[in-house]
Amino acid sequence: MKKTTQLKNLIQSRDLQFIMEAHNGLSAKIVEEAGFKGIWGSGLSISASLGVRDNNEASWTQVLDVLEFMSDATSIPILLDGDTGYGNFNNMRRLVKKLEQRNIAGVCIEDKLFPKTNSFIGGEAQPLADIEEFCGKIQAAKESQTDDDFMVVARVEAFIAGWGLDEALRRAEAYRLAGADAILMHSKKSDPSDIEAFMKEWGNRHPVVIVPTKYYSTPTEYFKELGINLVIWANHNIRSSITAMQNTTKQVFNDESLINVEGNIASVSEVFRIQGADELKEAEKKYLPTNNKDISAVILA
Amino acid sequence: MKKTTQLKNLIQSRDLQFIMEAHNGLSAKIVEEAGFKGIWGSGLSISASLGVRDNNEASWTQVLDVLEFMSDATSIPILLDGDTGYGNFNNMRRLVKKLEQRNIAGVCIEDKLFPKTNSFIGGEAQPLADIEEFCGKIQAAKESQTDDDFMVVARVEAFIAGWGLDEALRRAEAYRLAGADAILMHSKKSDPSDIEAFMKEWGNRHPVVIVPTKYYSTPTEYFKELGINLVIWANHNIRSSITAMQNTTKQVFNDESLINVEGNIASVSEVFRIQGADELKEAEKKYLPTNNKDISAVILA
Amino acid sequence: MKKTTQLKNLIQSRDLQFIMEAHNGLSAKIVEEAGFKGIWGSGLSISASLGVRDNNEASWTQVLDVLEFMSDATSIPILLDGDTGYGNFNNMRRLVKKLEQRNIAGVCIEDKLFPKTNSFIGGEAQPLADIEEFCGKIQAAKESQTDDDFMVVARVEAFIAGWGLDEALRRAEAYRLAGADAILMHSKKSDPSDIEAFMKEWGNRHPVVIVPTKYYSTPTEYFKELGINLVIWANHNIRSSITAMQNTTKQVFNDESLINVEGNIASVSEVFRIQGADELKEAEKKYLPTNNKDISAVILA
Amino acid sequence: MKKTTQLKNLIQSRDLQFIMEAHNGLSAKIVEEAGFKGIWGSGLSISASLGVRDNNEASWTQVLDVLEFMSDATSIPILLDGDTGYGNFNNMRRLVKKLEQRNIAGVCIEDKLFPKTNSFIGGEAQPLADIEEFCGKIQAAKESQTDDDFMVVARVEAFIAGWGLDEALRRAEAYRLAGADAILMHSKKSDPSDIEAFMKEWGNRHPVVIVPTKYYSTPTEYFKELGINLVIWANHNIRSSITAMQNTTKQVFNDESLINVEGNIASVSEVFRIQGADELKEAEKKYLPTNNKDISAVILA
Structure with a gap:
């Protein structure tokens, strides 16, 4: 089965699915050998592995080179943590084309500004991308993919940036309508209350992905109850290494x-x-x- | 102090010195933070990290890209495990130029054939590089460096390839005369008898580097007695990760x-x-x- | 139509076909706009364009980067002048995989030694690759391609290296049997006598490609009479630029x-x-x- | 003499100096062989050569790879057309570090937004970078260079973007105070009236660079009269090729x-x-x- 189709099936699965972080060919292979069905190409982990900061210090083609080694070493799909898409809609179109060439199954982009800063550094509210502009980027991505099953996941940073539930919902819905294949709702709370609040309003509207790095102590069973589709274990290989x-x-x-x-x-x-x-x-x-x-x-x- | 000078001092030190393997910017930084004075840019570890085999599957410029991140992340010198120099004397000249640009302090080349196979795979005797050709490569490297302290270490694979002490000595002496700054004498025995035999004949003629991966249980004190200058802990970060x-x-x-x-x-x-x-x-x-x-x-x- | 299929059709065409050199995205596009049905990714031109010599001074991945820009900019197939395959059969397998990812339609490899020297520099006879080894490389290439129409062309340097007709025929036949999709018979004479002699013995056995850089004054009609399938105009864009x-x-x-x-x-x-x-x-x-x-x-x- | 010092001397020369566009190692060498004392690493030409658009479609490290070949092939200094610095002040710091490693003598950055659009495409007024932010970028560049003679040129797009003389002067003065080594005043008029107006107010305050692509018919003698320091012939090699x-x-x-x-x-x-x-x-x-x-x-x- 194509890697894109594998990832699509994970994202659209009724059962809760899990993918695990990798940051180079070696860790990608280890993730596959452990039994995981997919890989999270973490921006934080890849940058840390290279020895630089997660602020677009590595160029997007340097990240692409890492991903190519990861994909070549494995047979399960990779979802790239693609920051903001590394520029505007046009950079996004190129990114999608290049990812498809390297057999990367999908990309997750977030509604922050380029160059990105890491969600967990600093405490103040951060400006987010203009919604219309970000929707144009999602649309451009979807319209430039040549493989129908290539996945574009839209990551909502509203909670992280301190904008609350309404903004989170407004953005999630806008991104869904723009064509995103799933919504990644991010939260930096140590409990799942942000996610809980969102899911109550969101329902089963569209696949939802979460990254429980901060609220790791929440029982996985609860994520199933909330109707989450995909959980990302986002940076634990780099941290254990x-x-x-x-x-x-x-x-x-x-x-x-x-x-x-x-x-x-x-x-x-x-x-x-x-x-x-x-x-x-x-x-x-x-x-x-x-x-x-x-x-x-x-x-x- | 320049990184090249730092490495030169390590290699020419009267006290036994140690450098530790790293394979990306992250591990390089960890090696520095632990207190080591130098880094071994291991070919095996770098290739394993990328997810490919240690048989020149990654191009020499892809290896260079890894080294650049490693050097940028640290302030201690890196000695690159440069395989066979990735081609003939002319490729070697380019390699030295590029390493100097990236602030890599030295390169170790081995007298095997391109594309290389790993010393520890397989059992039979392997053909080695023609001595005259390899000496030309060493000479070309030394004559193309612009920083006088850039180090070129010649690795003798005679023991590994099953050619015995005489061949090891003959090659070490030829490489010394060709301008190598140190001899790396490699052995795959689980005891230090190869190294011991070599050092008895070699004396203090020129700096000697060893890689006790197989004979790791030999007390370090014994290496000091033998007059070894530099010990390389060659692949233990990748293996622990x-x-x-x-x-x-x-x-x-x-x-x-x-x-x-x-x-x-x-x-x-x-x-x-x-x-x-x-x-x-x-x-x-x-x-x-x-x-x-x-x-x-x-x-x- | 797939680029690989386009190239296959050119090579197997009964009518004489022509492809033209390009060395970057710009010249590739110009070749397409002029009406050509295929592009020759010339090793000489690409290296000259980069500012280095045609002796594997650019790494194979740097060449690949150039090809990627060329392929992205055009919709006609590219046949890469792949030197010796940049190493042994294993490097060849990687090359084929990477070329397919970048949508390059085929590769031509020559039976010389790595690092290559240019055919037209110097006058003496040069050693050629061992036939059995080169056939293994062809076989490895064919068995690692995933697209059935990806083309592997074997370039015979026997005339260039001064080995005469018998060696040329012996090698051509061996490469055909090993799976090559076509034979590129190279000659440095200013008249077509080498090619003529070869074609008389070779007949219609298998597609033949020529590069009439030196014997450019030969009327194209004569190549048709000889039964040549494909003519490569090999370096005229770089030279005109x-x-x-x-x-x-x-x-x-x-x-x-x-x-x-x-x-x-x-x-x-x-x-x-x-x-x-x-x-x-x-x-x-x-x-x-x-x-x-x-x-x-x-x-x- | 260091390349950086060579470029510094050109920029600070009392006589009008000239540098010429190149876009790869080959054209760079041709520029040097013609007698020019410096090279303009044109963003438009480099992107056109690669086969992409001048809108940051090539990543900054891909541009860097081109520059490395250019610098290796020549002994005269290269001034890079560095767009907006490829991001914020932090990307600018990395860029300067990487340029210094590759022996590039200086960089010109413009006060537009990332991803850039080409000055001559489209007609409407374009938003420019915030002055304070751009000054921070200049300052960051100057404070991260390790070679005192590395040149940072600030390109003012005020005329291009339709903001008039006052804005041009305000920005030029701010960039000068922020540490820029020269001001590149750009104009898209077919006569030199923008430049003339600027120079009358600017006087000899600080070195000025111009790019007379559009007002090419102005006699060079007039640029000397105005007190211009450096003229860039910006894209004529790519266009002639x-x-x-x-x-x-x-x-x-x-x-x-x-x-x-x-x-x-x-x-x-x-x-x-x-x-x-x-x-x-x-x-x-x-x-x-x-x-x-x-x-x-x-x-x-």
Whole structure:
């Protein structure tokens, strides 16, 4: 099944579905191997992984390069956290075209301003994108996709930016009418009250996606009751890798030895397995000359 | 101090020095924060991180892009694991030029053939590069660097490829005479006997670098006795991140919840700290108009 | 019709067909607008355009980036001059995958060594790729394509490297049997005698492509008589642009004025037309808010 | 002399100086060979060359990749036409850092909005950047450069956008005070009256750069009288290459032959000369093994 269709099915599923963050080819593969049916290409995680801030410091084509490695390494769909679309409707059209070429299944764009600032930094209300302008962007995205199942998710930042339920509803409805395939309703509260309030008014109007990073202690069962379609576990691979690498690096630094580390980390063979070394070995047998083994000195030049 | 000079000092130090693997901007920063004085830009780790194999599947400019993020995120020197130099002497010249532009402090090249295969995959003897050709490559690298302190390390694969001590010594000496700043003597034995044998003959002739991935249980004190200059902990960050991400992802997949994960991984604030969010906040105060906060609706287009 | 199918039809056409060199999005578009049915993505021209030598100084992904712009700007197929495939069979497999993603219709690989040297530089005989190894590369390419119509053309350098008719025939036949969709028989003679000799023995066995850069004065009618399928005009856009830019630049430099240049070069409007400015104007009307024009001061940040 | 210092000297010269457009490594080299002392990295030309529109369709890192090839191919300074800086002050800081790494001597930014539209498309007045915000961007650029001679030129679009002399002067003075090294005053009139009016008020306050694309028929002597420091011939290489390639391609298409083209375009040898083929030949003699010529069959793998 096409990756786009896989993602569409996840978003439109009656059962609550889950996708998990990845930020490079390696983590994407790990997400697939764990059993997940989809990947969240997190802007925060990708930027953190690169070593830059989540404020469009990496260009959109650098993000695209990361996504290409992620998609090539996996067979499940990727939903890109596409910030604001990296510009206006025209940049959005290019983005959709490029994502389709790289076999990325969908993109989520948010109604903030470019260059973006991260939702969880700072406390004051932030200006949001003009609704009409953002709807034009959604429409442009939908009209430029060539694969009918490519997904465009509209992320509403109204709660995050301090604009309340009315604004959240107004925007969600506008984005739905503009053609968005789902609404991602974001909240930075540590309880699900924003989402709860929204879902009561929203009903089953259109698929809803949430990101319970802050309200992680809410039982998943409750999200099912509210009628949420898709939950994104948004940044937990990058965060677990940070802790692991910090611990490993400090241990090795203090010990000046690998002795206390070696047993607790993946083996080199496991690295090779994930990379698919075996396939290449088989392919070498098939495609390389059999006399290759006898060569003892070869001019490279 | 220039990064190249920092690396030169590490390599020429009388005391045993250590550098640690990193594979992206994030891990590079973690290595620096732990106290290490240098970073190993591991080919295996970078390729694994990207989700490809360590057989020149990523192009040399894609590797360069990774290194640029790593160097930008840190202030300690990076020694690149440069495979075979990605081609002949001319490709090597370009590589050195590009590494200098990105502020990478040095490159290690190995006397294998392009496209490379990983030393630890497969068992049979492998053909090595022609000595004269490899010396020409070293010479070309040294003569094209513009910063006198840029380091070129020659990695001898004679033991790995099954050619024995004589070949190892012959090659090490040839590479030294060709201008290499240090010899990296590689071994895949689980004890240090290869290195021991080499060092007894080699003496203090020229700086020696080792990678004790397989003979990790050898006490570091012994490397000091042998007169080794630099030890590379070669792939332990990528391996620790794999284990951590596999565990986290499986836990979240099985639980359909973050509840058992949240307390064990770096906080979102820690991600922001590593990314340098505070600096940007300060900079926004300095460079953005003060009336910015009052805007409530802005046309992006 | 798919670009791959378009190229297949050109290669398998009974009538002699022609494709023309381009080296960036602009020249690709010009080739299409002139009426050509296909584009030759020349390695020499692309490298010259970038300002580097045709010896794999640009990485294969940098070449890919150029091709992507070329393909995005046009609707006719591109046949890439893929040098040696940029490595071994495994690099070739990746190349095919990446070309398909970018909608490149086919690739021509030559039986020389990596890094390549240009056929027309220097006079002595050059070593060629091992036949068995090169056939493995062709087979790997064909077996990794997902679009049945993607074309793999095998370029025989036997004449160029001074190996004569027998070697040319032996290699052509081997490459045909390995799965190549066509044979590109290269010659550096100023008359068509190499091609003539080859075609007499080869007959109609399999499609044949030629590049009459050196024997340009041969009447095209004669190529038809010989049964050639496709002629590549290989580097004439880059060469005409060089002459034009050298003349224009010198004129402006000497005059310290545009006065003698303005009337002889494309207008700025023509540049906009080629870029498709009109489409964007229309799209802005459709997708941008109508109140946009009234804004007089906007905060960008 | 450093490229930045070269550009600084051009901008601060008492005599009128000239720089010429280039859009890739090839045209950059042609500009240098003609005798020019500097290169204009035109946004319009670079985008046209890539085959996209001059509306930030290419990402800023894709533009950077083009500039890197241009700078590597030449020894004279490049002043980048940096649009709006590709975002806010923070993107500007990254841009300056990246330009310095690639040895680009300076950047010109304009007080328009991101994504930019081309000054000469459409007729209505356009909104300009907030002055305070733009000054913050200039200041951020100047404070992030590490080379004191890196040049930041502020381009005033007030005349283009229909805001008149007062706005032009107000902005120019604000940008000067914010730290800009020169003011580029743009005009789309076919006579120099805008520039004339500005210079009369501006006097010798600070270096002034102009782009007489539209008022090309004004005698250069008059620019000297007005006290202009630097003239940019902004897009004439791309435009001359378009005409040449259109003519050549059509001729070859119609003739189905090279016969009428071959004599009028640069020879293949000239392409090789520009690429520096001779240097590589010499280097091969120096760095490649002398026994290389005797090899007749080589395994590439």
